[in-house]
Amino acid sequence: MRLPRRRLLRLAGWAAAGLTVAWALPRPALPILPSTAAPGADEGVAWLQLLPDGRLSLMAPLHELGQGSAAGLAQIAAEELNLALEAVDLRSPATAALPRMRFTTGSQGIALHAAPVARAAAALREALRARAAQRLGLPEAALAEVAGGFAAPDGRRLTYAALAAGVPVLLAPGRLAEARLHSFDPRRVKRQVGQPAPLPEARAIVTGMALFTADLRLPGMAYGRCVPPPLAQARLMAVETGPAARLPGVLQVVVDAPRGLVGVVAETPGTLDRAMAALRVTWDRPAPIDAAALARRLDVDHALGQGRLAHRILDEQPAPGAWDIDLRLDLPALHHAAQEPRAALARFGTQDGAETVEVWTGTQDLFVNHRKLAAELGLPEARVMLHGRRVGGAFGGRAQYDVVREAALLARAAGRPVKVVWSRADEFRADRARPPSSHRIRARADATGRLSDWWHAWVTGPVLLTEMLGPPWLVGAARLALADFGATRGILPPYAAPRRRIEMTDVDLPVPTGPWRGLGAGPNTLAIEVAMEALALRLGRDPVAFRLAHLGPGAARLAACLARARDLAAAVTLPPVPGFGRGHACGTYHETSHVACAADVAVDPATRAIRVLRFCCALDIGLAVNPDRVRAQIEGCVMMAIGQLLREEARIDAGGYAARRFADYPMAGPSDVPAIEIALLGDAVTPPAGAGEVALIAAVPALVNAVRDATGHAATRLPIRPADLPDAIPSPAARTP
Structure with a gap:
């Protein structure tokens, strides 16, 4: 990404001013920020302890939010120490138990903590091997690893419990560099990593034990x-x-x-x-919120009419001439709507x-x-x-x-x-929802049908640069200096184009906003993928082939996902009658997790009600530590995507967010569940990457594109209501771009 010199100087000036003022103010005025630093290679030492009975205590270095990441770390520790998963005691720490914990977000739990856990567990294994070798009077290399201990060539065995001798064993950091990791060795047949495994706390959850x-x-x-x-x-x-x-x-x-x-x-x-x-x-x-003024503040076309938007992400001048597509897409605020208040x-x-x-x-x-x-x-x-x-x-x-x-x-x-x-009303009223956004995307192809010009402008509310990060004066200064780095996530399309302009403005809103699953990657990828679909149809090209043709050599993993999702979908033929459609979309999250989705929908010609029939997803996150948990995350993303397509909208009235209960904020439910097919394309060589929110970024645009294929309706807003669809659903042969 190119950073213009003028913007760099402006950013540096604001940063220097902000630091000077912050230093001069009393200590409480300084923001208390989350720890964003990835855990160091030696931090895993503080998380593991061999108990006197030979079991392993793992102090989970991340917050368990239902995603199963802590359980995945337990699998890694068990793999390194040749233990059954049941022999790992997974514990939630208190602040006094660990020097720090990074905040848990962005599907980074496994990605950031897998290697330190594996390294610490492997080092503990080798320290125990040295202790066993000393006890048996043998060189360390002579000892074979067996379940929960070591075996000598003459058949003698020492378990971890015997090596602990009734005293907890802690590891000194000195042996970290020596240990060979089992978890990420593609030559090794694994007992735990890469295998389905139940959540350690599953019984406690279903029997109502005090976990919450x-x-x-x-x-x-x-x-x-x-x-x-x-x-x-x-x-x-x-x-x-x-x-x-x-x-x-x-x-x-x-x-x-x-x-x-x-x-x-x-x-x-x-x-x-x-x-x-x-x-x-x-x-x-x-003063009460003025709905008309709020809509004008969020209107991307109004902002463009006022002149240059506040932040240029890419600043390449498009060529003059008519655009092949010129799309507007407005997205509502979305509540978190978690089950637990x-x-x-x-x-x-x-x-x-x-x-x-x-x-x-x-x-x-x-x-x-x-x-x-x-x-x-x-x-x-x-x-x-x-x-x-x-x-x-x-x-x-x-x-x-x-x-x-x-x-x-x-x-x-x-x-x-x-x-x-909190009451449910408290939850909705004070929710820092995903901000609404308004997008304008224009694209053009050259005489050969190649994408040549791309212009994406959008207006949104704050995602990360909010009062959560500091006092208003400091946050305001930061927002003047740089684009909200939460709102810009996923804004760079994976498709090659000689000229790309990307610009945005984040505006103050009268309601609280903040991070929502995927941050800006959800709305940004939606706008990108809807535009690519429209451009392919405008040019008379197959939308999947058009995408594949524009992915560069660095996007081979994403291309493989797109091809696999297409093939999964193609195994079922849609009826060639009005109201059935299929849509595709793809995307990359955090530059390490790649996904493609294909969705089949049916639209009732009489009622124009939309029903999602089938959903296919191909995901490449490298090594999937627990494939079952990854699939569960994908299924959750699919249901959240269906909710966005059909129902979800955090309405704002004169007093703020209008919802007070789940009935005011309908979401996808059991009757909306489609047939879901999932292909995990990762391997045992590539380190694990995030999975929790990855599928969501491609799931929503796949559904929107499927509705367009079924009805000819090019969505300009979400959710799509029956009244938005044409009165007469055209037959597939009669559809025009």
Whole structure:
């Protein structure tokens, strides 16, 4: 990607100014940012411990969000140590147990942690081999690896339990460079890695054990909740506490005006609900949201009419002349809509006469919450401990500090443990949804039918450059200097074109926005793939062949996925009657994960209702540590894509997000499940890459393109409603580009 010199100088100037001002301000003004650094080669040493009984303790260095990444790391550790998976105790750490954890996002859990886990486990194996050789009086090379230990040529065996001799074994970092890795050795027949395996916590999940924060109970625990502001900019003015405070079972009504916090602590959840309903809170509300003004702010054509957009990603001047395609695509905001509402349980205590606090919560970033809470409470970080719990769905929305803050402040005020579980209305109202976006894509082919000019302009709200990263002045300065790096993810098409202009503007919105599964790769790949489909049809070319012809030699893995998805789909012939269609799409995520999808849809000519019949996906993420979990992630992406096609839209009214319950935000359900076929094209040589959100970037455009094939309707917005489709569905032979 070319970075123009003027933009580089502007970015450097803003960075220098920002650092100077930040250094001059008091310490709390500095942003508390997530740890983005990949784990070092030696960090795996802190995650593993051989227990006295020969089992392995693995302190999961990532947050378990339902994706199964921690279980995949357990498979890798078991592979290196020749253990059964059942012999690995997978544990969720507290902040005191590890020096740090990287925040879990971007499908990077396995990709970043597989090698350090494998290296540490292999080094532990070799340290145990040396101990066994010393015990048996043999050279290390003479010992063969067997399940859970080593065997001598004369048949003598030493298990890990015998080598531990009743004492936990920790590894010194010194042997890390010496160990040969079994997990990524293509010559080795593997027992764990690359094999389907159940989740270690599967039984606990289905039997209702206390894996989630909301299931926890502590002695003397009370229940709390806070009143959310009606809009992010609202300021607390007055609170009428009497009716709520007088209810039996209400322990305390907490009002902290400087922090804008109003909450209730009660003995039971039912009492808490009644007390929350009895509170009367007055807010200094900002002006109601003007829907027309919001639509104009997000209108890409309005922005283009005002002149150059704020950020040029590529700045190659297109040739003059008419465009072969000129498309507009508007995408709505999307809620995270996780099944588990946010929850946190806080307990204060004392140690050596000083205040301490423990918090249990499910999050994507335990350590940034830890640092923020210590700063909020004015406590040394050593006196604050956070315990990570399993998360019931995240999709990019569980890095926030809000619920941890509320539980801790209510518990401190009440003088007893307090558990806060957000209501479903709280979840929707305060959700930092994926921002809406508006895209304009123009493309042209030369006389030979080759793509020659590409112009993609779009307007969106902030994705990563939000208040979560720092105070408004700092975030504002950053947004002036550079494009939101979450919004630009996936913006570079994999197709060769001599001239490409890509520009964007991220605008302030009156509702909170933030990271959503795939960040900008979802809407950007959708716009790219819809445009490539339209251009191929405009030129009378087969859309898959047209894509393949424009993929360069560096995209061989993506090309293989596209060809495989096409072949999977071609195994079934669609009826040559109106209303049936097939669409294709592909994409690369994080430059390491490659995917292609093909979707078959049927549109009822009478009702124009869309039904997804069949979905084929070819995915190359290198080594799939647990193929079953990868397939499960793909299936989840398919269902989320169907939801985007048919129903999902985070509506915004005068007061913010309009949804208060799942009925207000319908998603794809069991009746929408199509036949799904999946091909995993990775190998045992290429290190594992991310899988969690990869399929989603190609799934949505494949569905949109299938609807176009079935009806001739070129979508200009999502979701596609029956009223958007033509009154008469044309026959396949009668369709025109």
